[in-house]
Amino acid sequence: MNRARHPEDQYLDLLRRLIDRGSRRMDRTGVGTLALFGEQMRFELSAGFPLLTTKKVYYRQALYELLWFLSGDTNIRPLLANKVHIWTDWPLARYRKETREEISHDAFERRVLEDEAFAARWGDLGPVYGKQWRRWETKDGREIDQIARLVESIRKNPTSRRLLFTGWNVGELERMALPPCHMTYQYFVADGKLSGLLFQRAADTMLGLPWNLFEGALLIHMLAQQCELTPGELIWQGGDVHLYVNHIVQAEEQLRREPRPWPTLRILRKPDSLFDYHVEDFEFSGYDPHPHIKADVAV
Known part of the structure; x- marks a missing residue:
């Protein structure tokens, strides 16, 4: 019985679908992927929080x-102070390339934590997500807080078709450690509910996507609370949706598991x-x- x-x-x-029909492609990391273009998923948030159960997701991170x-x-x-290590590989690679010092991953992280000047020089990722979300620079030198504007717009003009923000700042992409993958978020208010659409130009299905779904849904909950609305639906859309070839075995293992009730x-x-907000909230x-299913990050 099904x-x-x-x-x-x-x-x-x-x-x-990625395993069965994905196009085999070489990518910038040299690992290779199976990829599909233009995928969508929809999650009604009243049915539970979209935190995957077929493998443990370290959602606190x-x-x-x-x-x-x-x-x-x-x-x-x-x-790093909160034991989140997923961004270390990019500044570490830059440090090794520019200094030619073969420092270990752990030693690099210790130096970032213990040496404020070292952290300022080598721990910065360039104008990535937070910079664009909160301090987008205009041609005349002003800074735009896209998130503050979004909250104000949802409250004052909930039927606007401009309830969105993006991290894809073309003029600053080359200075970013990694251009934004989850790049544009748009919101829609109807019948007292706030729904959100998240567009990703690139989605690492095995490792990144579970976090992206979690964060996209959580942001809807937070915005809804701040704007006195009820969470509606999370719509996820992916452009280049891919599975790294060194994750195929792990994906097959996950596919043998049955989902459990969502939290x-x-x-x-x-x-x-x-x-x-704080984590404890x-x-x-x-x-x-x-x-948990272990899989290596492709850098």
């Missing part, structure tokens, strides 16, 4: 990352602004995932 469809089946179906984006910071130091989110307080109940 089981009822679970929202997570959309993600599992995507993994299967993703939570720190989202709050880091919203702070406008672009340096890995506060991430629920409770926000324990309403801060004065979107920028005043978010409570996820009922998260009972299958074990």
Whole structure:
């Protein structure tokens, strides 16, 4: 007897399509991918929080990352202080290339944490997400806080077709450690509900996408609370959606697992602004995932 469809089946179906029909392509990392173009998933947030259960997702780290984006910071130091290591490989590669010092990953992170001047010089990622979200520079030297403008627009003009922000600043892409993958977010208010559409130009389906879904859904919840709305739907769209070839075995393992009930989110307080949330403000109940599946990041 077939089981009822679970929202997570959309993600599992995507993994299967990539393995069965993905175009084999070489990429900038040299690892190679199986890729599809133009994929979509939709998640009704009243049905549970889209935190994958067919493998354990370290969502607390993703939570720190989202709050880091919203702070406008672009340096890995506060991430490392909270045991978030996913951004280290890019500044480490730059340090090794420019200094020719074969420093280890752990030693580099220790220096960033212990030496403020070293962190300022080598821990910065350039004008990545937080810079563009909070301090987009205009031609005349002004800085635009896209997120503050978004909150104000949702409150004052909820039927606007301009409820969006983007990280794809063409003039600054070359100075970024990594151009934004989750690049444009748009929002829609109807019947007292706030829905969000997240467009990714590139999606690492095995490693990045679970975090992207988590962060996209969480941002809808936060915006909805701040604007006195109810969370509606998360719509995810991907351009180049890919599975690295060194993740195929891990994806097959995940596909053998059945989804479990999704957790629920409770926000324990309403801060004065979107920028005043702390990790401790978010409570996820009922998260009972299958074990973590290890896979290497392609840099």
